[in-house]
Amino acid sequence: MKEDFAAAKGWLERIKELPIEQPVAVMNVCGGHERSLTQLGLRGVLPANVKLIPGPGCPVCVCPEEDLADAIALALTGKVTLVAFGDMLRVPINAAKGEVRSLAEARAKGADVRPISAPQEAVSIAAAAPARPVVFFAAGFETTTAPVAAMLAQGVPENLSVLLAARLTWPAVDMLLASGDAALDALIAPGHVAAVMGASEWGFVAERYHLPVAVVGFSANSLLAALYSVLRQKLAGKPFLDNCYPELVAPEGNQRAQSLLAEVMEVTDANWRGIGVIPRSGFSLRGAWKRFDARARFEFFALPRRRAGEMPPGCDCAAVVLGKKQPDQCRLFGTACTPQNPVGPCMVSDEGACHIWWQGGVRAAA
Amino acid sequence: MDEMITLAHGNGGRRMRALIEEIFAPALGRPDTQADAAPIALPEGEIMVTTDGFTVQPARFPGGDIGALSVHGVVNDLAVSGATPLYLTLAALIEEGTSIALLRELVASLGKAAREAGVRVVAGDTKVLPRGQGGGVYFTLTGLGVRTPGCPPGLSAIRPGDKLLVSGPVGDHGIAVMLAREDFGLRGDVRSDAATVLPLTLALLPLPGLRFMRDPTRGGLATVAHEIALALKLGLELEEAAIPVRESTQAVCAMLGYDPLYLACEGRVVAVLAPEEAEAALAAWQALPGGAEAAIIGTIGAAPGPVVLRTPIGGSRVLPELEEDALPRIC
Numbered sequence: 198m199k200e201d202f203a204a205a206k207g208w209l210e211r212i213k214e215l216p217i218e219q220p221v222a223v224m225n226v227c228g229g230h231e232r233s234l235t236q237l238g239l240r241g242v243l244p245a246n247v248k249l250i251p252g253p254g255c256p257v258c259v260c261p262e263e264d265l266a267d268a269i270a271l272a273l274t275g276k277v278t279l280v281a282f283g284d285m286l287r288v289p290i291n292a293a294k295g296e297v298r299s300l301a302e303a304r305a306k307g308a309d310v311r312p313i314s315a316p317q318e319a320v321s322i323a324a325a326a327p328a329r330p331v332v333f334f335a336a337g338f339e340t341t342t343a344p345v346a347a348m349l350a351q352g353v354p355e356n357l358s359v360l361l362a363a364r365l366t367w368p369a370v371d372m373l374l375a376s377g378d379a380a381l382d383a384l385i386a387p388g389h390v391a392a393v394m395g396a397s398e399w400g401f402v403a404e405r406y407h408l409p410v411a412v413v414g415f416s417a418n419s420l421l422a423a424l425y426s427v428l429r430q431k432l433a434g435k436p437f438l439d440n441c442y443p444e445l446v447a448p449e450g451n452q453r454a455q456s457l458l459a460e461v462m463e464v465t466d467a468n469w470r471g472i473g474v475i476p477r478s479g480f481s482l483r484g485a486w487k488r489f490d491a492r493a494r495f496e497f498f499a500l501p502r503r504r505a506g507e508m509p510p511g512c513d514c515a516a517v518v519l520g521k522k523q524p525d526q527c528r529l530f531g532t533a534c535t536p537q538n539p540v541g542p543c544m545v546s547d548e549g550a551c552h553i554w555w556q557g558g559v560r561a562a563a
Numbered sequence: 564m565d566e567m568i569t570l571a572h573g574n575g576g577r578r579m580r581a582l583i584e585e586i587f588a589p590a591l592g593r594p595d596t597q598a599d600a601a602p603i604a605l606p607e608g609e610i611m612v613t614t615d616g617f618t619v620q621p622a623r624f625p626g627g628d629i630g631a632l633s634v635h636g637v638v639n640d641l642a643v644s645g646a647t648p649l650y651l652t653l654a655a656l657i658e659e660g661t662s663i664a665l666l667r668e669l670v671a672s673l674g675k676a677a678r679e680a681g682v683r684v685v686a687g688d689t690k691v692l693p694r695g696q697g698g699g700v701y702f703t704l705t706g707l708g709v710r711t712p713g714c715p716p717g718l719s720a721i722r723p724g725d726k727l728l729v730s731g732p733v734g735d736h737g738i739a740v741m742l743a744r745e746d747f748g749l750r751g752d753v754r755s756d757a758a759t760v761l762p763l764t765l766a767l768l769p770l771p772g773l774r775f776m777r778d779p780t781r782g783g784l785a786t787v788a789h790e791i792a793l794a795l796k797l798g799l800e801l802e803e804a805a806i807p808v809r810e811s812t813q814a815v816c817a818m819l820g821y822d823p824l825y826l827a828c829e830g831r832v833v834a835v836l837a838p839e840e841a842e843a844a845l846a847a848w849q850a851l852p853g854g855a856e857a858a859i860i861g862t863i864g865a866a867p868g869p870v871v872l873r874t875p876i877g878g879s880r881v882l883p884e885l886e887e888d889a890l891p892r893i894c
Contacts, residue, residue, distance in 0.1 A: 239878055
């Protein structure tokens with residue numbers, strides 16, 4: 198779909214005409230947004246006072262290290278087939294030298310680890326080998342978690358269980374804003390998450406924190422329209438929730454997906470890697486679905502390992518996820534940490550800011 | 564004939580003779596299957612030789628198969644070097660258990676592609692590998708051709724300000740093979756672009772401003788851009804909006820996180836021309852059946868620097884060198 202860029206160029210002209218005299222920091226919540234705007238080279242064409250900051254929108258990056266370590270240890274027992282979304286496989290845990298540091302390394306050691314791209318593949322793998330326990334390590338935001346809920350609701354083979362590391366996006370933003378040390382002046386909210394959960398979920402940014410916010414799609418047109426909206430809001434001093442992705446996002450979202458989520462899962466407090474526990478920001482299986490919880494089927498805590506903290510020494514992923522550092526402000530960026538030899542999770546995932554900047558040609562720390 | 568290849572088809576006896584006489588010889592224009600070596604006649608000019616192995620999985624994909632692809636791959640390497648391809652030799656490595664019907668189809672496709680490209684298969688060999696030691700069917704081809712010496716002059720002739728052209732949409736082959744291989748549940752209409760590029764290269768050879776041609780196979784257009792920039796130690800700028808990419812290929816790439824600029828083509832040419840002849844080259848390509856969507860896509864820089872992509876919104880980003888091959892065994 199080669200986009201028609203005429204409309205996008207129009208928004209860009211209007212942004213350039215705005216009297217932006219003070220720096221305005223706009224955070225994007227979603228890794229997909231960071232990828233789109235980096236690929237478009239938007240930072241280079243916007244007025245110098247408009248700063249675009251990547252935010253917490255990378256589920257792989259915030260997946261707790263202990264969950265990942267548990268998944269690796271479980272796979273290494275050789276007694277299960279472990280399936281996970283492809284970008285999880287190379288995420289390193291903070292293990293000592295010589296220990297297995299990722300699911301990919303576990304696979305190289307003979308563990309049965311398989312990448313999948315959709316929940317239904319986990320069902321197929323389990324159905325093809327009914328005698329073999331299959332564990333689906335499901336990390337993701339609402340956009341991934343709703344299909345996992347749908348998968349369970351439709352019925353899955355008894356040998357399939359789920360190691361759930363699902364997270365809600367808005368509580369992380371809420372926590373960041375409540376902390377008071379977030380250096381941001383406006384927010385662009387994730388379009389696909391809002392398509393599932395509803396645009397109105399993001400109203401709190403304007404109402405409680407008096408910051409401009411817009412729900413955004415992934416095209417140049419939608420991104421620039423949203424940037425124009427939040428900059429205008431900022432200049433006018435009248436923040437509100439704008440929906441710049443109305444073709445896909447309704448105020449109330451996808452209610453069928455939400456009711457499936459509510460049926461299969463309940464919202465719980467959850468740990469975010471390097472950030473800490475955020476209230477009511479995760480999911481666990483509820484009711485009849487509890488028996489598909491991998492934590493109920495396997496004795497994870499019997500698996501020994503040395504813990505040395507969640508992040509490898511020197512890794513600034515947690516600060517990058519919270520928008521407190523830019524990827525190239527981490528001193529490991531491009532030197533010790535590259536996509537070939539990632540130290541932190543942000544350099545692995547397609548939604549990780551460090552990986553996106555590297556792909557966009559940024560090669561060294563600033 | 565049997566239904567499947569067995570080790571006996573490689574034993575030098577009756578079954579091997581039947582395999583060669585019934586499948587290979589008729590499809591390849593009945594070369595002399597008794598001789599140990601074939602005599603060939605070559606016209607005046609610089610003799611050019613190339614060799615390439617083909618292992619694509621699966622053997623058949625929308626828009627092509629390993630038979631035709633092998634011919635196109637070798638013919639195209641000669642063509643972008645300025646040569647007119649004349650002869651091919653073929654080594655076929657066939658795994659035990661391969662269906663004879665499939666092999667027949669692949670060899671027929673190879674023969675047809677050779678005839679269409681005007682080349683003769685003059686020598687060949689078959690081997691059968693035990694089950695599990697091969698991947699179905701592999702072909703290795705050597706190609707011989709002849710060109711006017713020094714035409715095109717090559718990478719070292721490229722100058723700052725020269726223009727880059729591409730003969731058609733990029734990335735179709737990579738996506739077609741991937742969709743045929745992986746069950747993504749996507750129903751795309753993406754077909755491989757695999758084809759001989761000989762008409763395209765012949766059309767540019769008369770232009771004195773022609774510097775260099777290459778077919779963007781593994782690593783795609785971005786990799787050819789890097790090869791040029793690296794050889795010249797000059798920067799290079801590509802116009803994203805000018806680079807032809809089919810909508811269907813773009814859509815699959817967007818969904819799966821691939822960049823079409825890094826995906827293989829098997830029927831496209833990248834050419835570098837002096838700026839004053841870029842339009843003439845473009846017109847020559849656009850007049851040909853395989854060149855209707857050709858475009859001028861970039862400029863060689865005046866100073867050392869990265870390969871930069873100008874985005875349609877007026878921004879720019881560095882196009883990094885391909886780090887890891889997302890799609891192994893695409894050719």
